Amino acid sequence: MEGLGELLDILTRVKKKGWDNAFPENLYNNHSDITRPPVYSGQFLTCLKAIKEATLCIKALNVAQSRLGKRLRSLRKLSRPLVLEDGIKRLPDEILAIIFEMTRHVNGSQPYPFAVCLSHVSRRFRRIALATPSLWTTIHDTYDDSQIQVFISRSGRLDLDIKIRSGWGMESFLEVLKGTTHRWSSFDLIDDDTEYLLEDLGMMDLPRLRFLSYAYPVELSKYSIPMLSQLSVQGIGRAIPAGSWFLSKLTHLEFHLSKRDENLEDLTATLQCMKNVRDLSFKLRDCTLGNVLPADKATYPKPHSVHIDRLAISIEGEMQDYSGLLFDALSHLWPSTLELSIYSNLPDSCDVVKTVHFDAPMGKGPSWCLLDNVHWERIRSLDNLRFTNCDGFTESEVETLTTKLLPTEAENAMRSLEIISCKLISEDFLLGLHDEVGDRLKWTL
Incomplete structure (x- = not known):
């Protein structure tokens, strides 16, 4: 490496004499061979050689700093798992349990539930997982009967989140859960067959249900759901009519709107019935207006007259006309936070x-x-x-x-x-x- 010899000479002098004595103000008192003035030259040549020495040393230092920096970053990367392992070992069980609770939804409805994966990491993780009931409160329709029973047992008396995606084997799934409906806090109604099964099994009393999602019109008056406050629905009109008795109770509402035409006048009427909504979300996908005429803006409430905490709109596909009319229908809202996501291929x-x-x-x-x-x-x-x-x-x-x-x-x-x-x-x-x-x-x- 160029300049390395000069750098070593300087560091040797510094080690022996210290910085001040290694570089005296009088250039001719310098002990460097390079800066010792030859008989045939004057001060100018001596200064040039000293500058060359210093330049070479700085170059060597820069190379060394770059190499050492790269080495340090590599060592930090290699030590990261060891640092994490050591940190986990030092964490009290109570703190580790809180971390587990915060990440329990990390893998959704994957074949291997998060709680089960945790309990298989180590004896300590298993002991903490089994002692943390909240890790076992989410039950998916992909679980078999024995696994569902284990989750119910380990969840203690906490509320249960019931996740339904496929609809396959629904009767067996609901029969295992029949004695737990008083603990359900969330539930997905994916089709009318599921609704009929709930009626046949007498599972209409859901006193602690706070979140409900459904993809088709549901007659919610059949159910006892006094605590319902969050809703996720497909469509507007038939799925959630403006006169619904529960609209004034809702604080969180999510609409999934797709290709079929949606009457934005129904949406405006529905929103006006929601006196306590704080969080409103729309997920639009290839929506079209068809033959629907734009609504009369004179019927809309005064712009920015209703305060809410959050308004989120996700747009997928090309739908300028539809999204423009939707924004008009939402103009009366005044959200503290506005989230807008646009996905276009x-x-x-x-x-x-x-x-x-x-x-x-x-x-x-x-x-x-x-x-x-x-x-x-x-x-x-x-x-x-x-x-x-x-x-x-x-x-x-x-x-x-x-x-x-x-x-x-x-x-x-x-x-x-x-x-x-x-x-x-x-x-x-x-x-x-x-x-x-x-x-x-x-x-x-």
């Missing part, structure tokens, strides 16, 4: 667009897990991608983005990915990524 060929710049201070990190290889290929067709002030981005999200867009095969990757002033991203983390992908990753903090 990129065209197969997008040769015109080569640079995309996102500046989203309030934006959250994208859900990269929802993208398949085709989507990533389209994004990689860009030359440059820049994220500025994206304070919701986490380091794990940036790592996924970098790995997908800047693979080692340079011919299949974009030219540059830029991370600019994103608060949760550290310099040390970006240096570690830079070690793997090179100068195509750029940043400014």
Whole structure:
């Protein structure tokens, strides 16, 4: 390494004499062979040689700093699992149980429930999991009868979340749960067969039910649901008519609207009946107006006259006309938080667009897990991608983005990915990524 010998000479002098004596103010008292003035030269040549020595030493120091920095980042990466293991061992059981409770919905309805996976990690994890009833309160229709019985037993007397997705084997599933309806806090009605089974089995009394979702019109007056406050429904009109007796009790409401026509006048009338709603969400997918005429805006309440905590709208597909009328119907709302997500497929060929710049201070990190290889290929067709002030981005999200867009095969990757002033991203983390992908990753903090 160039300059290493000079650097070692200087460090040796510093070790023997200290910094002040190793570099005296009088250049000719310097003990370096390079800076000792030859007889044939004057002060100018001596200064040049001393500058050369210092320059070489600085160059060697920079190389050493870069190499040591890379080594340090590698050691930190290797030690991360050990640090986590040591930290977990130091955590009291009570704190670990709280962490388990916070992450118990992490795997949804996967074949292996989160609580079961925890109980198989170690003896300590199993002991804590079995002593934490809240880990066993979510029951999916994919569980077999014996597993359901185990969950009911281990959940103590806590409320139960009943998750139904497939509808297959529903009669057997409900029969196992028949004696627990007084504990249900959430439930999914996926089809009318499920509703008929509930009636036949006499499971209409749900005194602690707070959340209900359904995908078809349901006559809720048949049920005893005094605590219902959260609803997720498919459609507007028939699914949740404006005159429904429970609308004034709802605090959280989620609409799933798809291709079939929806009468926005019904929506406006329904919203006006919700006196206590605090959280309102819409998920739109390829909605069309058909022959429905725009509603008379004069019938809408005064703009920004109703305060709510949160309004979330997700739009998938091209539906400018429909979404425009929907925003008119919602104009009377004044949310403290507005979340707007727009999902639109990129065209197969997008040769015109080569640079995309996102500046989203309030934006959250994208859900990269929802993208398949085709989507990533389209994004990689860009030359440059820049994220500025994206304070919701986490380091794990940036790592996924970098790995997908800047693979080692340079011919299949974009030219540059830029991370600019994103608060949760550290310099040390970006240096570690830079070690793997090179100068195509750029940043400014």
